Amino acid sequence: MTHENKNMLDVKRTNRRAVLRLLQKQGAMSRKQLAKQLELTPAAITKIVGEMIEEGLLAEGAKLPGSSAGRREILVYSNYKAYCALGIFLELNHAILSAVWLDGRVIMSEKVALDKTNTADEIIDGLSQRLLNLVEQYDIEKKKVLGLGVAIRGVISTDGQISYNSFGIFRERNYPITRRLEEKTGFPVHLANNVRAMFLAQIFSEKDRDLDAQFFLRCEYGIGASLVFNGKIWYGSTGQCSEMGHIPVIRRGGKSCNCGKSGCLETIASPLAIQQDAIHILSEENTPILWRICSRKTVEQLEIDDVLDAARNGDEKVAQIVDNAVMTLSNALKNLIYIVDPRKIILYGRIFENRYYLSKLLAEMGEGVDINHEVIVEKSKYNLCLEEKSAGLVVIEHFLDQGALP
DSSP states (O other), X not given: OOHHHHHHHHXXXXXXXXXXXXXXXXXXXXXXXXXHHHTOOHHHHHHHHHHHHHTTSEEEEEXXXXXXXXXXXXXXXXXXXXXXXXXXXXXXXXXXXXXXXXXXOEEEEEEXXXXXXXXXXXXXXXXXXXXXXXXXXXXXXXXXXXEEEEEESSEEOTTSOOEEEOTTSOSSSSBOXXXXXXXXXXXXXXXXEHHXXXXXXXXXXXXXXXXXXXXXXXXXXXXXXXXXXXXXXOOOSSSOTTOGGGOBOOSSSOOBOTTSOBSBTHHHHSHHHHHHHHHHTOOTTTOHHHHHHHTSSOGGGOOHHHHHHHHHTTOHHHHHHHHHHHHHHHHHHHHHHHHHOOSEEEEESGGGGOHHHHHHHHHHHTSSOOOSSOOEEEEOTXXXXXXXXXXXXXXXHHHHHHTSOO
């Protein structure tokens, strides 16, 4: 391919991508409206839209309201059921298998427990087979599948091929997850960090997707984060940007972290760490309220809300653990504000559904930050709803970026 032909192909992909993104964002539009918004000639838009209608990506529908005397323009819209994407969202103890349409609507979703005694190959092979069974069960046409998105904890290679460290999902490090899944499923695989994939789903769910200078914080088993600048998720030079849970907060003598280091933020401030610290001091004398809660359930059944309820209702030593976790997380976020200068911090996770915890964190965040604009700190509108769609949207986002079928 000559340099000139390559440039023409790049321009074509850019224009197709722009059409797809605009229709995904704003809904049905006429060709004239598309040309005006995208600053393209009517002839260029007519050609692009015609090709995409032939491919099934776009469809024509109703006409714009107007005078009966004049010719009314036909609206064009994204044919969201033309193609779909599969997803595997890998958590510490379970995976979510799913499929989504082009607009992010969920076709199917299933939660599958992980057997941590299995090797990485055994885990992936089992998930692959179950996913293929679900594709058949839900009558998903394989020719409509753009690919398989995988969202996983931890550090992945910049080429999206290898899980260097899954922080406890796999025993093995440097696991070639992409190659294994492509061999077992037959679909092209796109690998992403789980929190970045969830932030992508957050952005995709917003009507206004031109978001900028926003920080997404997820607290579940651990603490993960993602950052968007200039409308794009920021990865850093090696893809490890915003591994916030592994910021060192204790120099010496800190608890061991599943990343292999010690004294990381998530060993103090994650919901799992709060639970573990409370269980460590659990006794009728030390924690009478939590002790009574445990009389109705086993320690293994204890949840973060139980610990927070005990702190709220007067267990002083449990309250100290919660206060220390809140202060440590708040300090990390305040440092982030000074370094990154975000407009908004979005909080995601079950712990943020607890009013007692959320009010303490927001109160702590409101002190000691001296910058020249307000930083909005709020719980995600889609809290606890993004996991099932985020992995598949990794594929959809890649497709929209390419502006062409694979």
